[in-house]
Structures are given as C-alpha cells and as structure tokens.
Amino acid sequence: MKADKKIISILMNAENGKSITKDEAINLLKLPENSLESSILTSTANIVSRQKFSNHALLLGQIGVDMAPCDGDCAFCFFANSNALIKPSALDKQEIIDRCIQFVLGGAQGVFLMTMHRFGLDWFRDLCADLRNLIPNQFEILANVGDLSLSQLKELKDAGVTGAYHVSRLREGTDSCISPDSRKKTIEYILEAGLSWFNMCEPVGPEHTPEELAEQIWIGIDYPCVQHGVMQRFPVKGSPLYKYGQVSLSRLNQIIAVVALATQNKPNIKSIAVNAPSVAGLFSGANAFFPETGEPIHGDPENHPVKDKEGFTTALWRDNDEITTCDCRKMMVSAGFSHLMDFNGYSKLKLQSKSYSKEEII
Ligand code: SF4
Known part of the structure; x- marks a missing residue:
C-alpha cells in the first residue's frame, strides 16, 4: 500500500507544527473517508491535539x-415551524438547577442553556442571574440562543453568562x-461583549462538499x-433534509481531524468538540x-430516558437515551485522557470512570 505523497507531505508539516491552509x-476533505490517507490524517490530528491540550479533556x-x-x-430541525408538532413550554427553574448540580457532580465545567431562535430575553436573563x-x-453558564444585539449580550454577561455558542451554519x-x-x-457582538465564543462546523450531512465544509470551518x-x-x-x-441521511463516523472523524490541524496554532482555541460523543472522535483530534x-441519580445509569423528560437535548435528534457525564468520562478514560480541564485549558480534576465525591468536586 502506498499513500499519496502530497497528502503525506501536508500531514508531516502539520505534525511538525504547521497549521494546514484552507486549500490543504x-x-x-476530498479524501475517501476510509482511505489509508484518511487514517493517517486522523492519527496525525490525534497526536497534534493531545500535545496541544496536554491530554486533557472537557x-x-x-x-x-x-x-x-x-x-x-x-x-x-425537530422544532422547525413547518414541521414541529410541539406545544410551547419552558423548563421549571428548580429542574434546571437540579440538572446543573448533576452536571457539576459529573465533572462538567459549565452548561449551555439552549432556547429557540426567538426567546424571551428578560426571562432568560433573569433565569441566568438566579x-x-x-x-x-x-x-460556567453559557448561552446557546438566537441572534442578539450587543446590548442584549451585555445584559446576559451582567447576569453571569460567561460564554455563548453561536454558529453561522452550513447552508445558513x-x-x-x-x-x-x-x-x-x-x-461579532459576542466577542465585543467580552464573552467567550464557542463554535462548530455543523450540522454536517453527507451532501456538504469539501469546499462548503472548509468555508464554514474557517469562520x-x-x-x-x-x-x-x-x-x-x-x-x-x-x-426536508431527512432524505440525505447522516454522515458515517469515519467521515465525521475526518472533518474533526481537519479542524484540529487547521487550528493547532490558535492559542485562543482551548478545546475541539465532537457531537455526538464518541471514542473514535477522541482519537481524531477531539477532546x-x-x-x-x-x-445518574442513585447510581442508576439507566435512569435517563429522554422521552419522559421535559425540555430537550441533542438526544432528541438522535432519538435515543441521553448521554450522561458518566458515559462521557468512561469514553475519555478508555481513550487515555488524563484530566478534565476548564474551558480556559486549566487542569481541574483527574479523570476517572467512577463518580466523584462532592468533596472532590466542589
Ligand atoms: S433556529 Fe435552532 S431551534 Fe430554530 S429551527 Fe433552527 S435549529 Fe431548530
């Protein structure tokens, strides 16, 4: 088996610390997802990413x-006006607090509070402040909400929000x-307001071309x-997009690897995320x-069926049970990560599969 020399040269340069260009x-991204070159790509990203993040995960x-x-x-989207059959509802504040505490106990460093594109700003701001x-x-309290003005984002910051997820998505x-x-x-307003900005290449489907993916990654x-x-x-x-199906795990990993190699010299980037969580993603540059x-409450790992719960998470799109902090730590331990970090990259906790005690966490 012989690998393409041009691809190997790009990957050797990347392994030696040179970020890949958009053309590269x-x-x-044009490589067949199960090719030899694609396997070398994900392995290179694994090496580069582990060095960059000191084998820490988030x-x-x-x-x-x-x-x-x-x-x-x-x-x-499940919630799209033309497709949705749901009634408007908001999660009870005590339920949100309880879920936050469970995340804290699982070693999470923050939570994204997600709303629809339009939402009640005053209600959301007061919820964050409480x-x-x-x-x-x-x-950390992080917002994943619709488009906002600079002054609205400053209001959220004053209420205790420290970061926001916002993406100009593929084919937006x-x-x-x-x-x-x-x-x-x-x-731009998120950055101007002094909030940390969280980004992703999403929502990736089989129909997206290498050029479209690269363009969106470069934002x-x-x-x-x-x-x-x-x-x-x-x-x-x-x-409407149901007909396209979903990308394979190997395609997803190939894209993660490209993101990791394109961003390796960006000191502002403290982590590379993959959703849905997978061990394979952790070997392709994600952490x-x-x-x-x-x-899980009372040590019952089965006690998290998504269908009976109020509110929503990405499990709704996966049409599956929710993935717990415990599930995530087990994957990270099995992939050989050593510590959990905060989103600024500082070491917080030694990674372990078993639950932490309150004293270890708080
Ligand atoms: S803006 Fe968000 S919640 Fe609204 S339809 Fe699009 S993906 Fe769904």
Missing part, C-alpha cells in the same frame, strides 16, 4: 430550557430562514473562538464532549 483542508453540559415551534425553520446565585461559582440562509450575516453579526479560524469542533446532523423524520445529562 479542502484536499484532505465536559460541558446542555439543557434545552425553552421549546416552541421555531421560526428559524431549519430544514433539519442560577448564578444558586449553583457553584466555578460552573438556504436550509434555514436565518441570514448568515445576522449570525456573523451576533458572533472559526477568522474569528477567535475558544472552542471549535464538529457536529453531525441526525435525520429528523418529515424534515470535548457535550453530555446530555449529568451524573
């Missing part, structure tokens, strides 16, 4: 706090009713994010997961 990224929880038919109307007073100080404006410019404007290179990563799209029955629920 496109060439790497857990950030997620809670969908408000749900309604959404006028973002994304062609892949949470800030009621959950441990070191646990074509597969959604939101313009890429308004998404990018909000990203997180041109603007300073603290986290880059890749999230695959899960097909929602009845949605961060978004658990969908915290430490």
